[in-house]
Amino acid sequence: MSKVLIIGSGGAGLVSALSAHESGAEVIVASKTLPTRSQTSMAQGGMNAVLGTEDTIENHISDTLNSSAGLGDESRIAFMCERAPEAVRWCNSIGLPFSRNESGEIARRRLGGASAPRACYAQDYTGLKLLHTLYDQCLKAGIEFKNGRFLLNLITDHETNRVLGATFLVIETGEVEEIRADAVILATGGYGNLYGKHSTNSVQASGDGLAAAVRAGARLADMEFVQFHPTALKGSSILISESARGAGGHLLNANKERFTDELAPRDVVARAIHDEMAKSGAVYLDIRHLGEEFITHELPQERKLAQIYEGIDPVHDLILIKPSAHYSMGGIEVNTQCMSSVQGLFAVGECANHKTHGANRLGGNSLLELVVFGRECGNKASEYADMHPAPAVENSQLVKDTNFVRGVMYFTNQIDFYQKQEMLANIFYNNVGLVRDDMGLKAVLGAIRQMQKELPFMGPRDKSKICNTNLVEFIEFGNKIELAEIIVVCAISRVESRGAHYRVDAPQRNDRMFGAHTITWKEDGVLCADFMQ
Template sequence: MAKVLIIGSGGAGLVSALAAHEAGAEVIVASKTLPTRSQTSMAQGGMNAVLGGDDTIASHIADTFRSSGGLGDEGRIAFMCENAPEAIRWCNRIGLPFSRNGEGDIARRRLGGASAPRACYAQDYTGLKLLHTLYDQCLKAGITFKNERFLLNLIVDEEANRVLGATFLDIPSGEVEEIRAESVILATGGYGALYGKHSTNSVQASGDGLAAAVRAGAKLADMEFIQFHPTALKNSSILISESARGAGGYLLNGNQERFTDELAPRDVVARAIHDEVAQSGAVYLDIRHLGEEFIDHELPQERRLAQIYEGIDPVNDLIPIKPAAHYSMGGIEVDSSCMSSVKGLFAVGECANHKTHGANRLGGNSLLELVVFGRHAGAKAAEYGEKHPLTDRESLQFAKDQNFVRGVMYFTNQIDFYQKQEMLANIFYNNVGLVRDDMGLKAVLGAIRQMQKELPFMGPRDKSKVCNTNLVEFIEFGNKVELAEIIVVSAISRVESRGAHYRIDAPERNDRMFGAHTITWKEDGVLCADFMQ
């Protein structure tokens, strides 16, 4: 029986776990947090699928490719969209409590960039309800969970270019642990937490899987493309779902005038809000006209979030909003079977680049992607493991990581890494955000490289072994700095504007030179970058 190690217990990881288990594999899910706390819970709006009516799968494919800014792979987009109806039926079979229309069918709403209402939803809790449903199914299947395991590195046979497992910090005990497996699926989420308080992401979204993958020899693709969600709460960056605009909400400027198409693609709406804030000083989301009964039935979470974090009631008040970093289109480059350039290492969900989102993700496609490709990745990883049994090859990775954890305790802590982390978040938001230019990007790159030099002087203050969250947060910060360099080098290289990557010094799209993917990797620790079709 093949052993499949899945790292990450959000939606992508849990779908993969169920698929690998169904294929006959022994499955272990390792995660730095508890499964129901993953970022999947923030995907509120719905899951795209064509379920009849006037809509067509061809339209879903066309909408997705158009939103991708020409960087989506049409074959993989077609695979996702064609499998979308079955993905919804599968979710329905395992118990996801979809909202229903008057006829008892799964309710659908239109989200930004879509030509028809095709986002199947469960009120405005779609991701959260999917996550709990998946976790229940995994528990019923008897899948093994190892929670509070922080990923340190992947174990790789460099001669064979094959993954052998991974090393983790067992947070409660402080011990380094090794888990060997025939195949590994990374489902560790994105890197939005790099933007700190300017992100809708939880602090857990620190890009640990991507950093470990690039250190292991995998390639990353399109890391410069980070989607900013148009409607985050002004003071907290808490997400207000696109479902609020899909239900008919308006965007108003400081003069309480509508100024843009609320259901245009996210990159267009986010930049329109950015420009309007600069001109009129504020932007608001208005759902008052939808009425209290509708809001409480369809948008209960959005009302509660506004009440808790802004102290206003959207039944009667305008919701002050701003764009915030939300979704990472870039990720680990994978092939059509979800496998990276390292044999046996698969990736799925936001940490992967399936080339379905390109330069800008279509609203409603994130949950769809993790279900469709999660089922595919789980089956393929189980198949690979069955065909390629694990060897007894020795690896020095476990000893290296034990020494690393011990060594970090001797770092001097002359510099407070929390202050540097906040600085990194602020300069990223201002210079690697909605609007970019060469001078600002190069200034950020200089700051990042200075941080890299200073890391040995930024160790954790807490020198204890048990439940040392200060240590975990320091290692997370190191991963953020590593990825930050890759993101900025990619953004500097792409001298054009496309989707979520907008450069005021190169405002036009250039298909002749940049209709290709930014690929980054490391050779002997040195960052390399190129453009590839």
């Protein structure tokens, strides 16, 4: 029986696991945290699909293309949108408790950038309920989970450009282990936590899979495109779902006046909020007029989050908000088979770039993408593993990574990497955020390269082996620095404004770059970048 290793246990990883299992493969899911703690749980708004006669698949395709600002691939977008109704029906069949309308049909709401209400939802817990439903199905199927495994590197045969498995730090014991497989699926999520306290992401979103992929020879695409969600709580950056605006919530400035179309694409709304905050000093989300009964039934999580993290009740109070880093459009470049430039290495979910989101993701398409491409990816990986079993060859990656972990313990800690991590988050938010320019980007690049030089002086203070989270966080920081350099190099290279990448020194879209993707890779450890169609 062929073996498929899936790294990451969020929605994309679990859908892929079920699909690969159904295709006959032995499946192992390795993850640094528990499946139910995945970032998928924060996808609150819904999953796009055309289910009624008031909408068309052609409109869904058009909305997604328009939102992508010229960087979405029409054929891949069509593939996703055409399979959306089937994806929702599949989720319904495995037990996802969708909200229902008065006729008993799956309820739908309109999210930003959509021309019709097509986001199928489960109150404002859609991602969380999907995640729990998928995990239940995986347990029923007997899929093996290895939790507490922190990805170190992919095992590759460089002569054949073939993946053979991966190495992991077992967090509980401090040992390094390898897992060999015939195919590997990366489903490790995005890199939003580069922005630290200015991100809606959990601390787990450190881009480990992307960093390991580029070290293994894979190519990354469009890494400069990071979506900022318009409405995060001002103090904590906790996400307040687009469903609040989809239900009729208003955005108000400091004078309590509306100033923008609340359901425009996210990049447009986020920049409008940014500009209004600069002018008037504050922006609020107002859902008071929706009424307590509606908020309690349809938006219970938004109310609880505002109460817990900000000490306000949206039934009676305005919600002070700000845009925060939310979603990574860039990721591992994959082909129509979901496979990277490394043979046998597949990627899905936020860590992958299927060229369906382009320069700005349409709200409601993230859960859709992970279901549609998760099912496709699991199937294709299983097929590949069955047809191309990995050779049982000697490989030094396990020895290298064991020596690396031991060596890190000898790093000095003259410099506190937690302080450097906070500094990186702040300069990213200010200079690689909603608004960018050449001078600010180059200043950040200089700071990153200084951090790279200083890394051997930032070692973990905790020198123990057992459950050493300080060690894990230090290695995560190394991954963040590696990706930060790539993101900034891409942002400097793209001298135009498009979607989530807005350059004040080049505010117009450059149509000569229409459809051109920023591709990055490494040769002998040296970062390379180019624009490719």
